[in-house]
Amino acid sequence: MSTGGERATALRLIADRLAAHTGGVLAANAEDLAAARAAGRDAAVLDRLALDRARLDALAATVRSLADEPDPVGGVDGGGVMPNGLEVRRVRVPLGVVGMIYEGRPNVTVDAAALCLKSANAVLLRGSSTARRTNAALVAVIRSALADTSLPVDAVCLVPGVTHASVRALMALRGLVDVLVPRGGHDLIRATVRDSAVPVIETGVGNCHVYVDEHADLDKALAVLLDAKTRRPSVCNAAESLLVHGAVADAFLPRALTALAAHGVLVHGDERVRSYDPAVVPATEDDWGREYLAPELSAAVVGSLDEAVEHIRRYGTGHTEAVVSDSQSAVRRFVALMDTAVVAVNASTRFADGGQIGLGTELGISTQKLHARGPMGLAALTTTTHVLVGDGHVRDGAAVPET
Amino acid sequence: MSTGGERATALRLIADRLAAHTGGVLAANAEDLAAARAAGRDAAVLDRLALDRARLDALAATVRSLADEPDPVGGVDGGGVMPNGLEVRRVRVPLGVVGMIYEGRPNVTVDAAALCLKSANAVLLRGSSTARRTNAALVAVIRSALADTSLPVDAVCLVPGVTHASVRALMALRGLVDVLVPRGGHDLIRATVRDSAVPVIETGVGNCHVYVDEHADLDKALAVLLDAKTRRPSVCNAAESLLVHGAVADAFLPRALTALAAHGVLVHGDERVRSYDPAVVPATEDDWGREYLAPELSAAVVGSLDEAVEHIRRYGTGHTEAVVSDSQSAVRRFVALMDTAVVAVNASTRFADGGQIGLGTELGISTQKLHARGPMGLAALTTTTHVLVGDGHVRDGAAVPET
Numbered sequence: 001m002s003t004g005g006e007r008a009t010a011l012r013l014i015a016d017r018l019a020a021h022t023g024g025v026l027a028a029n030a031e032d033l034a035a036a037r038a039a040g041r042d043a044a045v046l047d048r049l050a051l052d053r054a055r056l057d058a059l060a061a062t063v064r065s066l067a068d069e070p071d072p073v074g075g076v077d078g079g080g081v082m083p084n085g086l087e088v089r090r091v092r093v094p095l096g097v098v099g100m101i102y103e104g105r106p107n108v109t110v111d112a113a114a115l116c117l118k119s120a121n122a123v124l125l126r127g128s129s130t131a132r133r134t135n136a137a138l139v140a141v142i143r144s145a146l147a148d149t150s151l152p153v154d155a156v157c158l159v160p161g162v163t164h165a166s167v168r169a170l171m172a173l174r175g176l177v178d179v180l181v182p183r184g185g186h187d188l189i190r191a192t193v194r195d196s197a198v199p200v201i202e203t204g205v206g207n208c209h210v211y212v213d214e215h216a217d218l219d220k221a222l223a224v225l226l227d228a229k230t231r232r233p234s235v236c237n238a239a240e241s242l243l244v245h246g247a248v249a250d251a252f253l254p255r256a257l258t259a260l261a262a263h264g265v266l267v268h269g270d271e272r273v274r275s276y277d278p279a280v281v282p283a284t285e286d287d288w289g290r291e292y293l294a295p296e297l298s299a300a301v302v303g304s305l306d307e308a309v310e311h312i313r314r315y316g317t318g319h320t321e322a323v324v325s326d327s328q329s330a331v332r333r334f335v336a337l338m339d340t341a342v343v344a345v346n347a348s349t350r351f352a353d354g355g356q357i358g359l360g361t362e363l364g365i366s367t368q369k370l371h372a373r374g375p376m377g378l379a380a381l382t383t384t385t386h387v388l389v390g391d392g393h394v395r396d397g398a399a400v401p402e403t
Numbered sequence: 404m405s406t407g408g409e410r411a412t413a414l415r416l417i418a419d420r421l422a423a424h425t426g427g428v429l430a431a432n433a434e435d436l437a438a439a440r441a442a443g444r445d446a447a448v449l450d451r452l453a454l455d456r457a458r459l460d461a462l463a464a465t466v467r468s469l470a471d472e473p474d475p476v477g478g479v480d481g482g483g484v485m486p487n488g489l490e491v492r493r494v495r496v497p498l499g500v501v502g503m504i505y506e507g508r509p510n511v512t513v514d515a516a517a518l519c520l521k522s523a524n525a526v527l528l529r530g531s532s533t534a535r536r537t538n539a540a541l542v543a544v545i546r547s548a549l550a551d552t553s554l555p556v557d558a559v560c561l562v563p564g565v566t567h568a569s570v571r572a573l574m575a576l577r578g579l580v581d582v583l584v585p586r587g588g589h590d591l592i593r594a595t596v597r598d599s600a601v602p603v604i605e606t607g608v609g610n611c612h613v614y615v616d617e618h619a620d621l622d623k624a625l626a627v628l629l630d631a632k633t634r635r636p637s638v639c640n641a642a643e644s645l646l647v648h649g650a651v652a653d654a655f656l657p658r659a660l661t662a663l664a665a666h667g668v669l670v671h672g673d674e675r676v677r678s679y680d681p682a683v684v685p686a687t688e689d690d691w692g693r694e695y696l697a698p699e700l701s702a703a704v705v706g707s708l709d710e711a712v713e714h715i716r717r718y719g720t721g722h723t724e725a726v727v728s729d730s731q732s733a734v735r736r737f738v739a740l741m742d743t744a745v746v747a748v749n750a751s752t753r754f755a756d757g758g759q760i761g762l763g764t765e766l767g768i769s770t771q772k773l774h775a776r777g778p779m780g781l782a783a784l785t786t787t788t789h790v791l792v793g794d795g796h797v798r799d800g801a802a803v804p805e806t
Contacts, residue, residue, distance in 0.1 A: 199772075335788075344791045350797075357789060370774040
């Protein structure tokens, strides 16, 4: 197996090459962009697809910073010496082969390759057809760098083919691929979870709530709500639903609705919310469960913290839930009753991000409970081996019969 | 949520009741045994099914010792204060609802209920039809104890119905059941992994090898082999295959084959192994992959450590592999190249057991890489929540517009 030093050296070389050899990548990206424009793709798709020198530099910087992170492999995270003298060590080891299935942004190509290399895994990258020339160019740069290191070039492979057949093929490789990580829209993730024979780490769908408690500081509540909803509505940790305690509805909702309207947010409200602003449209049952990923928000007034909790447990996706309150006991109860990857107390849902909470570059945000939950850093790409060292130790200590 | 103190108190009460109210359980067990005998079930099934006062005392003792173990819930296993003052805590929380699907032994009923209660999970128990009266009686004792505590009685439920329909129903409860743990034969586990919509932790199948290196102490090798193969052939951490380096074959195999024969072990050998003993039958390709769970063993001579590694990587099940060697470099290489839950160095494969390596009572031995690998103690029944605490923190720190 490679050493951590060899892997860090390889990442630094990849970063250098990404920063230096931008011509081929940008030319391929221009072709992808032209094809996407010709196909009439919308502005958001084009924006996610587009690379320029600054974005490539940012990608290279991410790879370089990963090189400097502590080695996730080989750490001993448990163990001891048993009463019979048997030594036990629980050692972190790579998962093996990681399959990434993703849409849109070519930065996932580089991030996933770098995360997998850092953690001594091999990676199979299956990006979208929209970015296929860009992804091929990026992988070519990475592989040509690997060819000048002690690591195998095939540690990073682009899956040939961008039709659904290649996804189906990946999902069938149980025993050869150790884990699949789908990143993208709800349909992609659901289909992968449902159909894959390879174990899957489910990422991303976030119907995130902001609950404004009766004991909330309303200035802080407004700041948190606006950050969570309006700064970047298209991401999974953006807020999609607002719950306001009835005792502060009169004081909070008129201000909040005016501010949301100023940011162009369409609010789907219950009857009480609508009473404050005629621009609020009626919320349907469907709205409570929606991840808009757009400047839209569902909003309701609740009679108590427990009613808010019940609403969230019914409609939430286990991603991130925020409470704004200055009551210590209310916060304690809210945190205890949330069954979710992240709970934000007097803070924006948008802090549900590996970089924001000290985990470094993330592979995605897991909304499942097994293996990894919440922002997944390098540790999520490892598993453990128990190494037991004895000196001829047998379990029952019985004498070996004479032979 | 319950406190750790409440859960420990409940477990102690359950232990007391199990030790005190043995009559009903033993009567139910006698009926199950009579039915199994009438159905012509074999002696091994009857032995696994049978309870007596001593076995019930042992079950009660396990529950009592679980009560005394550290609380697996609420521990903070990561976090810190971010540069912007946001406090981050990664907290261990219960999975939620655990489904156990198991065969045969009624001790799993008590062990699983106690492990789940200790870790603040609810458990749905789906045992075998053979043990259905015994399981019902055990669960009745547990639930009547729970009724006298602050915990909900329904934290432990026996699934009504012992046909395959109840297993299918459990496997469909995605979103209601958080994880299924199948324990039993290969077919049960494979069917659950294949068909379940609920996430599964795969347990148990163990085609475990003992590799005797050219630098092995042959006395230790023989002790390890006999312990691994003969002490309890029916369990998943028993050895199923022996690989001997060619340089020590002449010195080791005659002794080993004589000792194995004295223990009634039938050896399926390659040509070289057969040359030492006419009682060795020819190994077929099929034998290398078999988990006999019986006094049978496949055996081959290999030309090198790397050949042994290659054989194990091809036929092993990722459970437990043992190497016997006094060469530090050989051991280092073997450990690095194993992709398996447990590697035993100069020690029996039978140490792959939660109780033997300091993890306490185990729920099973996971042979998958995600979530938990190897013997699963209480920690495997928890997941994490990231609790972020701010004071009106917003991600981009921008001012809130005046409203």
